[in-house]
Amino acid sequence: xxxxxxxxxxxxxxxxxxxxxxxxxxxxxxxxxxxxxxxxxxxxxxxxxxxxxxxxxxxxxxxxxxxxxxxxxxxxxxxxxxxxxxxxxxxxxxxxxxxxxxxxxxxxxxxxxxxxxxxxxxxxxxxxxxxxxxxxxxxxxxxxxxxxxxxxxxxxxxxxxxxxxxxxxxxxxxxxxxxxxxxxxxxxxxxxxxxxxxxxxxxxxxxxxxxxxxxxxxxx
Amino acid sequence: xxxxxxxxxxxxxxxxxxxxxxxxxxxxxxxxxxxxxxxxxxxxxxxxxxxxxxxxxxxxxxxxxxxxxxxxxxxxxxxxxxxxxxxxxxxxxxxxxxxxxxxxxxxxxxxxxxxxxxxxxxxxxxxxxxxxxxxxxxxxxxxxxxxxxxxxxxxxxxxxxxxxxxxxxxxxxxxxxxxxxxxxxxxxxxxxxxxxxxxxxxxxxxxxxxxxxxxxxxxxxxxxxxxxxxxxxxxxxxxxxxxxxxxxxxxxxx
Amino acid sequence: xxxxxxxxxxxxxxxxxxxxxxxxxxxxxxxxxxxxxxxxxxxxxxxxxxxxxxxxxxxxxxxxxxxxxxxxxxxxxxxxxxxxxxxxxxxxxxxxxxxxxxxxxxxxxxxxxxxxxxxxxxxxxxxxxxxxxxxxxxxxxxxxxxxxxxxxxxxxxxxxxxxxxxxxxxxxxxxxxxxxxxxxxxxxxxxxxxxxxxxxxxxxxxxxxxxxxxxxxxxxxxxxxxxxxxxxxxxxxxxxxxxxxxxxxxxxxxxxxxxxxxxxxxxxxxxxxxxxxxxxxxxxxxxxxxxxxxxxxxxxxxxxxxxxxxxxxxxxxxxxxxxxxxxxxxxxxxxxxxxxxxxxxxxxxxxxxxxxxxxxxxxxxxxxxxxxxxxxxxxxxxxxxxxxxxxxxxxxxxxxxxxxxxxxxxxxxxxxxxxxxxxxxxxxxxxxxxxxxxxxxxxxxxxxxxxxxxxxxxxxxxxx
Numbered sequence: 001x002x003x004x005x006x007x008x009x010x011x012x013x014x015x016x017x018x019x020x021x022x023x024x025x026x027x028x029x030x031x032x033x034x035x036x037x038x039x040x041x042x043x044x045x046x047x048x049x050x051x052x053x054x055x056x057x058x059x060x061x062x063x064x065x066x067x068x069x070x071x072x073x074x075x076x077x078x079x080x081x082x083x084x085x086x087x088x089x090x091x092x093x094x095x096x097x098x099x100x101x102x103x104x105x106x107x108x109x110x111x112x113x114x115x116x117x118x119x120x121x122x123x124x125x126x127x128x129x130x131x132x133x134x135x136x137x138x139x140x141x142x143x144x145x146x147x148x149x150x151x152x153x154x155x156x157x158x159x160x161x162x163x164x165x166x167x168x169x170x171x172x173x174x175x176x177x178x179x180x181x182x183x184x185x186x187x188x189x190x191x192x193x194x195x196x197x198x199x200x201x202x203x204x205x206x207x208x209x210x211x212x213x214x215x216x217x218x219x220x
Numbered sequence: 221x222x223x224x225x226x227x228x229x230x231x232x233x234x235x236x237x238x239x240x241x242x243x244x245x246x247x248x249x250x251x252x253x254x255x256x257x258x259x260x261x262x263x264x265x266x267x268x269x270x271x272x273x274x275x276x277x278x279x280x281x282x283x284x285x286x287x288x289x290x291x292x293x294x295x296x297x298x299x300x301x302x303x304x305x306x307x308x309x310x311x312x313x314x315x316x317x318x319x320x321x322x323x324x325x326x327x328x329x330x331x332x333x334x335x336x337x338x339x340x341x342x343x344x345x346x347x348x349x350x351x352x353x354x355x356x357x358x359x360x361x362x363x364x365x366x367x368x369x370x371x372x373x374x375x376x377x378x379x380x381x382x383x384x385x386x387x388x389x390x391x392x393x394x395x396x397x398x399x400x401x402x403x404x405x406x407x408x409x410x411x412x413x414x415x416x417x418x419x420x421x422x423x424x425x426x427x428x429x430x431x432x433x434x435x436x437x438x439x440x441x442x443x444x445x446x447x448x449x450x451x452x453x454x455x456x457x458x459x460x461x462x463x464x465x466x467x468x469x470x471x472x473x474x
Numbered sequence: 475x476x477x478x479x480x481x482x483x484x485x486x487x488x489x490x491x492x493x494x495x496x497x498x499x500x501x502x503x504x505x506x507x508x509x510x511x512x513x514x515x516x517x518x519x520x521x522x523x524x525x526x527x528x529x530x531x532x533x534x535x536x537x538x539x540x541x542x543x544x545x546x547x548x549x550x551x552x553x554x555x556x557x558x559x560x561x562x563x564x565x566x567x568x569x570x571x572x573x574x575x576x577x578x579x580x581x582x583x584x585x586x587x588x589x590x591x592x593x594x595x596x597x598x599x600x601x602x603x604x605x606x607x608x609x610x611x612x613x614x615x616x617x618x619x620x621x622x623x624x625x626x627x628x629x630x631x632x633x634x635x636x637x638x639x640x641x642x643x644x645x646x647x648x649x650x651x652x653x654x655x656x657x658x659x660x661x662x663x664x665x666x667x668x669x670x671x672x673x674x675x676x677x678x679x680x681x682x683x684x685x686x687x688x689x690x691x692x693x694x695x696x697x698x699x700x701x702x703x704x705x706x707x708x709x710x711x712x713x714x715x716x717x718x719x720x721x722x723x724x725x726x727x728x729x730x731x732x733x734x735x736x737x738x739x740x741x742x743x744x745x746x747x748x749x750x751x752x753x754x755x756x757x758x759x760x761x762x763x764x765x766x767x768x769x770x771x772x773x774x775x776x777x778x779x780x781x782x783x784x785x786x787x788x789x790x791x792x793x794x795x796x797x798x799x800x801x802x803x804x805x806x807x808x809x810x811x812x813x814x815x816x817x818x819x820x821x822x823x824x825x826x827x828x829x830x831x832x833x834x835x836x837x838x839x840x841x842x843x844x845x846x847x848x849x850x851x852x853x854x855x856x857x858x859x860x861x862x863x864x865x866x867x868x869x870x871x872x873x874x875x876x877x878x879x880x881x882x883x884x885x886x887x888x889x890x891x892x893x894x895x896x897x898x899x900x901x902x903x904x905x906x907x908x909x910x911x912x913x914x915x916x917x918x919x920x921x922x923x924x925x926x927x928x929x930x931x932x933x934x935x936x937x938x
Contacts, residue, residue: 018559021714021768025540028776035533037719041524041726061739096756112670128729128740138756139703143696161740162725169721172686174752175703178728178744183696185658187612187628189635190504193658196611197665198696198743242929244884248894249922251929258937270933275884281877283838285860285869289881296885372839404797408837410873413914415835417488420918421498421801422837449919 045127045160054126054159055208061129065181066194067202075101078151078207085149089116093145095137102151102205111138117145117199121152124204125164128180131204132164135175142177148199150179154208236352237267239304241297243314243441244276250310250441253463257310257344260469264352273300279317280409282325294322298333306351307341310465312374312439315343320377343374344465345439349383355390360474361467362392365433367459369426369447370402371440384439384464391471393435400429407446423450430459439464478809478824480832486806487835497632501624501803504631505794511737512791512845524730529849531727532785535717536775542684542717543766549687550764553749558765563593566767570595570676570709571602573763577707579604579673583665585691585698586610587678588626588788589711589767591810592823595676606676607668609697611661618645624804626811627735627790632803665697675701675759679712680788681727682764685720688748689764692732692741699743708759710747714771715784727787734789734847774822779858783818785848792842792852798835807832814842814852821859830868833859891930898924 059069072078079101086092086104093114094103104118111117119142123132131150133142142148158164168176183198194200238261242254258268278293297318301307309315318341322334348354366388374380388395406412406422413419423446430436436459438444448461490497535542547557560566574582582604584590596606596617608617612629616622618641623629630638638657642648646660677698681690689710691698702708718727724746732738751758775781793799793813804812811819817836820829833856842852863869883890915921 015559017561017565021559021561021766021772022540022543024768024772025543025714025775028772028781029537029539030776032537032778032781034537035530037534038527038530040722041527045519065738065742112666130740130744135751135755135758139699140757143699143703160725161729162722165721165725168746169686172688172746172748174747174749174755174758176746177699178740178746179742180740180744181742183694184742185611185695187610187615187630188638188654188657189500189633190507190631191635191654193654196658196662196695196697197609197669197700244890244894247891247929248898249925251925251927251932254929255932255937258933272930272933273887275887275890276880278881278884281881283857283860284873284877285833285857285862285864286874286877286881287861287864289877292881293884372837372841376840376844404837404839404841406797406837408839411834411837413911414831415484415487415798416914416917417484417491418798418801418835419837421491422797423919425502425797425801445922446919449915449922452920453918 041162054157055154055206058124058126058129058157059206061126062181062204065129066184067129067181067204069204069206071206071208074209075207078102078205082205086116089147092116092118093141095119095141097134097137098151111140111144114141114145115147117141117148119148119150121150121204122156123164123167124152124157125161125178126157126159128161130161130164130178130180132168133177133179135173139175139177142179143198146195146199147201147203149203149205151205151207154206236265236306237269237304238306238308238347239269239271239301241274241277241301241307241309241314242270243309243311245441245445246310249445250463253310253441253465256463256469257308257465260357260465260472261308263472264348264354266352269304271300271304277314277317279313279321282317282321283408284410287325291325294325294334295330298322298330298337301337302333304340306347307337308344308347309341310344310439310463311441312343312371312378312380313442315341315346316373316377343378343380343439345384345387346378346380348387355386357387357391357468358472358474359392360471361388364393364435366393366395366435366437366467367398367430367433368395368401369405369436369438369443371438371443372404374439375402380439387468388437391468393471396431396433398429398431400426405443405446407442409442412446419446420450423447424454427451427454433459435460435462435467437462437464437467478828480808480820480824480829482808483806483831483835486808487802490802490806496634497803498801500632500634502800504625504628505800508627508736508790509794509845512734512794515733515737515739519733524726525847525849528726528730528787528847529785531718531723532848533782535719536715536781536784539714539717539775542719543714546682546684546687546717547766549684550749553687554762555687555749556761556763558763560765560767560769563769566593566711566765566769567595567598569763569765570711571598573707573709574599574602574604574674577673579707581605581607581668581672582674582676583607583609583668583672583701583705584613585675585677585693585701586613586629587676587711588623588810589678589713590676591623592769593711593767595711604674607665607672609665609668609701610693611658611695611697614661614665615641622805623810624812625790625793626788626813632805669700669704672705673707675705675708677702677708677710679710679716680731681718681724682712682716683719683721683724684717686748688721688724688746690724690728691745691747692728692743694742696743699745702745702747703758706759707761707763708747709763709765711765711767713767713769715786730847731787731789734787734791734845770823774819777822780818780822780855782850783815783822783855785850786815786819787848789847791845791847795841795845796836797839797841798837807835814856815850818850818852818855818859821862826859826862826866827868829859830863833863891928894928894930898928
């Protein structure tokens with residue numbers, strides 16, 4: 001099989017294909033009226049109907065999708081709960097950026113072998129019930145163990161997905177995962193099953209250390 | 221398809237003079253329903269005319285991609301109904317053709333004429349409720365269990381949904397809930413004979429979900445032909461299939 | 475996937491309706507569920523406002539597509555992604571093949587990608603000795619069956635639980651009375667092996683964000699996150715129409731696409747991929763490639779009417795509501811995209827003649843336009859392609875002649891009236907031989923009872 005005459009990298013500006021495709025796009029657009037970007041989407045959001053308590057909204061959305069949420073008033077309270085919770089799991093895998101008190105004291109295994117994965121979310125989204133997971137914490141731990149515990153601080157929960165994305169923009173890692181519930185599929189006869197590939201159980205450990213409001217989201 | 225604007229002031233007979241557009245299917249296969257349309261409108265004090273130059277609105281040609289044939293028929297229709305105050309059709313799909321498609325199909329001066337015609341054109345149930353302000357015709361259907369099939373063009377092009385139901389309920393009929401009442405029956409003009417197997421499967425879907433009723437009615441003759449035609453080849457109890465105009469006339473004249 | 479065959483639509487539809495009625499049952503039920511969920515979730519939001527906005531953003535991108543493609547390429551390269559440009563399916567496959575060869579790939583895992591179906595990726599790689607494993611559960615099922623996908627979002631909706639029991643029993647050794655949970659667990663275990671050992675992960679893209687060079691992917695199972703995270707190399711196939719301008723624009727697109735497809739507020743997993751693993755990250759692919767694919771999209775973009783079809787976000791909502799699609803599922807359409815969007819894309823991406831008769835495989839009921847999240851005028855485009863087909867001489871001669879004769883009669887009222895009188899007397903049951911069109915009606919339906927008189931003649935006599 002013939003390969004292009006260079007290492008399998010990109011085509012680069014010298015590529016004829018690139019130039020031809022762009023030329024065809026320009027020719028296609030010709031004299032067509034250009035449509036301007038409509039600007040920021042400011043339509044009513046689902047959350048408006050559900051009220052302004054973003055933590056409660058986050059919890060409701062994640063639980064409605066089959067996830068679980070446990071609330072703690074402090075890291076210390078979370079740590080005590082964790083010791084008890086993790087006892088049921090033979091082995092664990094822990095994300096690279098999880099702080100010491102929030103790492104269970106259990107035998108560590110590779111992500112592919114561990115029964116419990118523990119991660120920390122960079123942020124969360126109330127309106128969609130999503131946890132924002134960063135590749136720097138480790139993707140395998142976020143995906144391979146059948147049970148996944150994710151720590152999230154109340155002050156890191158955004159109201160809208162738009163706010164969360166604006167916040168991410170300045171510091172994107174190689175990959176971000178938005179996890180909004182346990183893995184699911186209805187491909188077998190339209191019957192819902194959990195844990196097909198990703199974790200079948202997703203728990204958010206929500207640490208709300210104070211009742212202060214989230215820092216103001218970026219304005220439209 | 222765009223629902224055309226449907227609001228209109230209420231008018232009182234004897235000011236109302238209507239030109240009836242019977243439609244090609246109406247003329248050939250639903251003559252009684254067209255006659256009942258005339259009787260019904262006259263009973264309400266409306267003066268009804270039938271411009272004899274009328275033929276076909278061009279919808280079968282348009283839907284099949286024969287735009288120039290459709291334009292010829294559209295222009296002819298514009299000429300025939302040029303002088304009419306109101307144009308009423310016992311067909312949701314043909315009314316949709318005049319209201320929603322003619323202005324798109326024709327350019328220049330004909331486009332203006334088409335816009336003008338569109339404003340004066342109504343499907344029968346739409347006309348009775350929105351223009352004549354009718355909500356109660358005679359109670360002659362009291363006790364009858366009726367299922368209403370919403371033709372696609374009436375529903376989605378004209379935005380007609382509540383009007384025929386209100387008129388039927390006003391006759392004392394019980395309009396029975398039908399899960400698939402707004403799904404396409406599979407007629408689609410030439411579609412019914414170009415892809416007959418799929419067309420019949422669509423009719424089967426309607427008939428499989430049909431509740432136990434005495435009567436199935438609709439504002440579109442093509443849909444009635446399709447549903448009654450398919451029902452005639454299936455086993456089991458077959459209800460009566462009658463055009464809305466005839467059903468309403470019967471209720472009024474009983 | 476073998477070469478596209480939309481031309482076989484009528485025969486294939488007839489066959490599945492006659493020989494496999496269970497397909498219609500399964501498809502009807504699945505699409506009903508999807509559509510019900512969509513409807514309920516749209517009631518929670520101002521769907522009209524969302525749809526207007528998404529239509530305008532997509533139209534904006536498409537009418538500035540050259541700028542957005544260049545911006546995206548620059549960002550992707552700055553992120554360390556290798557960018558390839560493919561004019562044809564052949565170019566895309568060649569680029570993919572070159573990557574596979576350079577890395578000595580023996581085994582690949584694939585996330586569900588309709589573009590990869592369109593290009594014929596699996597067959598191409600398998601001919602080159604690469605084992606390709608579909609990882610989406612629905613795609614996995616049809617891969618085991620050797621079938622193409624039946625629906626844009628749910629590839630196996632035409633198959634029942636019992637079908638899956640038989641299949642998994644045969645291929646994976648599950649028990650004959652296995653529950654759906656058992657079946658899923660068996661698939662999970664089998665595919666876990668593939669995720670852990672694959673050299674290459676292949677995905678499509680739901681969106682490509684120009685501002686940040688982000689490839690965005692939506693799913694519910696986790697197989698996309700795994701396919702794009704575990705193997706050393708990740709190749710994303712991206713149709714050039716997938717661009718959107720800014721990261722924040724993704725917010726509405728992710729949410730409305732999910733609501734339109736399955737009624738969910740958002741897909742269970744969303745991957746936002748910027749590039750290969752970075753210094754200090756514990757895992758991730760070493761190399762990420764994006765293949766930007768034209769394959770007929772610029773031809774469609776050039777079409778003054780049909781370019782609007784390129785706004786499609788592949789949600790499948792139009793399939794779920796199409797009364798024609800719901801009778802047979804996707805196979806009779808003969809290529810990757812079925813239902814209303816398939817019929818509207820085909821003439822642009824495959825060519826007008828190759829696409830026949832798909833633009834005619836519709837009763838023009840308009841249900842699709844009511845649910846499209848980006849407001850593609852599907853019924854208008856179906857009529858448009860029919861007009862183009864007639865102009866190109868692709869309608870049967872008899873039909874063209876018949877229409878012209880009909881139009882001639884329709885502009886001559888006396889002739890028309892006479893013809894109507896005559897036609898009513900044609901015996902439909904017997905006329906099938908002389909006029910096959912009548913036979914098409916009477917094969918499965920009774921003929922309409924001929925009214926004793928035309929309305930015209932009743933009017934002339936006076937209506938009491």
